Amino acid sequence: MSFGIDDLPVRDELRGKSPYGAPQLDVPVRLNTNENPYPLPEPLVERITERVREAARHLNRYPDRDAVELRTGLAAYLTRTAGHPVSAENVWAANGSNEVIQQLLQTFGGPGRTAIGFEPSYSMHALIARGTGTGWISGPRGEDFGIDLPAAREAIAEHRPDVVFVTTPNNPTGNAVPARTVLALYEAAQAAKPSMVVVDEAYVEFSHGESLLPLLDGRPHLVVSRTMSKAFGAAGLRLGYLAAHPAVVDAVQLVRLPYHLSAVTQATALAALEHTDTLLKYVEQLKAERDRLVAELRALGYDVTESDANFVQFGRFEDSHAAWRKILDRGVLVRDNGVPGWLRVTAGTPEENDAFLDAVRQLKKEQSA
Numbered sequence: 477m478s479f480g481i482d483d484l485p486v487r488d489e490l491r492g493k494s495p496y497g498a499p500q501l502d503v504p505v506r507l508n509t510n511e512n513p514y515p516l517p518e519p520l521v522e523r524i525t526e527r528v529r530e531a532a533r534h535l536n537r538y539p540d541r542d543a544v545e546l547r548t549g550l551a552a553y554l555t556r557t558a559g560h561p562v563s564a565e566n567v568w569a570a571n572g573s574n575e576v577i578q579q580l581l582q583t584f585g586g587p588g589r590t591a592i593g594f595e596p597s598y599s600m601h602a603l604i605a606r607g608t609g610t611g612w613i614s615g616p617r618g619e620d621f622g623i624d625l626p627a628a629r630e631a632i633a634e635h636r637p638d639v640v641f642v643t644t645p646n647n648p649t650g651n652a653v654p655a656r657t658v659l660a661l662y663e664a665a666q667a668a669k670p671s672m673v674v675v676d677e678a679y680v681e682f683s684h685g686e687s688l689l690p691l692l693d694g695r696p697h698l699v700v701s702r703t704m705s706k707a708f709g710a711a712g713l714r715l716g717y718l719a720a721h722p723a724v725v726d727a728v729q730l731v732r733l734p735y736h737l738s739a740v741t742q743a744t745a746l747a748a749l750e751h752t753d754t755l756l757k758y759v760e761q762l763k764a765e766r767d768r769l770v771a772e773l774r775a776l777g778y779d780v781t782e783s784d785a786n787f788v789q790f791g792r793f794e795d796s797h798a799a800w801r802k803i804l805d806r807g808v809l810v811r812d813n814g815v816p817g818w819l820r821v822t823a824g825t826p827e828e829n830d831a832f833l834d835a836v837r838q839l840k841k842e843q844s845a
Contacts, residue, residue, distance in 0.1 A: 489606050496603055501809055505831045507822040508811040510647070510679075510787050512709035514758045514825070520751040527743035539739035542729075543569050546742045549749040550717050554702075557681075557756075558689040565722040566692070568729070569737060569745075573678055573703040573716030578604050580699065580718070582731040584639050584672045585610030591639035592631060594623045596815045598647045598676060605639075613637060621649040621781055621789075623657055629664045636668040643676040645683055648813040648820045650783030652683055655691060662691075662698060672724075674699045679785035681707035681759050682766065689719060696721040706786060707759050708748050715745045762786050766823040772833055776840050781818075787811075790836075791818035799839060806835040 482491070498509050516524075531539075540546075547564040554562040570576045581604055585591050590611035593601045597617075605612045613635050616627040623642070632640065640661060644653035658675060665671040677700055680687050689700050699720040705711040715737075718724075748755065769788045773780045781789040793799040796819055800812040803819075808831055811820040821832055 487609075489609075493603075493606070496600055498811060499809065501804070503804065503809045504807040505824065505828045506809045507824050507828060507832055508809045508820075509711075510706060510785070510822045511711050512706060512758065512762065512786070513822075513828060514709055514761075516709055516748075517751065517754055520747060520754070523750060524744050524747040527747045528740055531739040531743040535739060538735045539737060539742060541735050543737050543742055546737070546745055547717075549746055551719075553749055553752060554687075554689060554719055557752075558687040560687075560690040560692070562689070562719055565725060566719050567717055568720075568725045569715060569717040570732070571716070571736065571741070572705065572714040573676070573701050574600055574604065575736070576701050576716045576718050576728075577601065577674070577676075578608065579728045579731050580672065580674060580701075581605055581608040581610050581639060583727050589638040590635060591641060592635060592637040593641040593643070594628060596621070596646075596648060596813070597641070597643045598678075599814075601641045601643075601676075610639070621646065621651055623653060623661070625657055625660055628661060632661070632664045632668050632671075636671075637665070638669075638671055640665045640671055640673045641676060642673065643678075644688065645677075645679045645784035647679065647785065648787070648811065648815060648818075649781050649789050650785040650787055650820075651781055652685055652784040655688055658688055658691060662695060666697060670697060672697050672699060674701060676701050678703045679706055679787075681756070682763055682786045683784035685784065692719060692721070696723060699724055704745060704748060708752075708755050709758060710744075710748055713741065713744055713748070715741060762823050765826060765829055769821065769823060769829055769833070773836065776833075776837060778836070778840070787820050787822045789813075789815070789818050789820050793817050793819070802839050802842070803832075803835045806831075806838065808832045808835045 547567040551562045551564050551567045587609040591605045592613040592615045594615040602612045615631050616624045618624045662673045701718045704715040773790045778790045779792050813820045
């Protein structure tokens with residue numbers, strides 16, 4: 477008799493669920509996971525090698541538990557790029573923004589508490605909530621995928637969540653959330669009861685607008701989370717971070733594992749921060765390619781959601797999975813993200829984007845025939 481996961485004493489809320497993950501297929505053009513398509517520049521690779529070599533000499537010792545040098549570097553980056561002063565005391569770092577979110581939910585969520593997000597949005601918020609025993613509430617979005625503010629306020633007042641997630645630019649739709657909406661949600665959350673509001677800015681470097689980091693002033697229950705996976709082209713590094721009131725940073729340290737950031741991770745991230753200007757030039761190239769995809773998809777007659785990210789949501793399809801398969805058959809992998817009638821494509825190199833556009837042109841011809 478076979479023995480499987482259903483035969484284990486798994487928690488009830490995890491039964492029947494699937495782990496997060498996008499298809500990993502060996503095709504010529506992969507535009508489904510929002511990775512930065514440009515390899516790290518050689519001078520940065522050399523600097524990483526130097527820093528890691530130095531760190532390797534001390535691997536018999538535990539790393540800096542509080543990652544002070546790294547947090548100082550991240551604070552300097554935020555201060556310079558967001559135009560808002562941030563110190564190391566305002567910053568915490570972890571293994572990807574997913575661990576940041578997990579630590580926040582371990583600290584402010586948990587059994588008997590709830591979190592709300594406005595869906596469709598980043599599905600890991602709900603998955604991590606479930607994994608930490610936090611109840612999940614799916615909040616409303618409008619037809620344009622923007623947050624339906626009156627309905628969102630009503631949901632917050634009704635459910636009185638302990639954690640409110642606002643993803644901007646939103647994944648998978650790509651649209652940004654205006655600062656005034658975030659402020660209104662923050663006020664609603666504090667009126668219901670003191671609740672943490674987490675602004676997930678994983679893609680903010682690609683936005684047409686500004687970071688919401690300045691909203692932290694005078695709002696101790698507000699958190700802004702970031703990642704080095706996208707703009708820094710370091711998805712393989714797994715480095716995420718948050719900015720918040722120092723009390724929030726102190727609180728998440730109550731649940732962090734000891735020495736959770738390896739010395740190698742810290743050394744690599746510090747090297748990347750030394751090359752910020754070069755890496756942000758790639759971001760500008762990707763923003764231009766993203767805007768090109770939007771324009772050309774619309775010219776072909778597709779519906780396209782406004783995008784402030786490094787990806788574009790497009791449709792509408794009677795059968796989005798069938799459309800996904802036809803694009804894949806032409807050697808291009810995009811994301812069937814579960815939003816009925818829509819697909820998502822990551823902005824790649826010009827050559828990758830050309831291949832994608834050729835594929836959707838052929839798809840449009842077939843649909844029109």
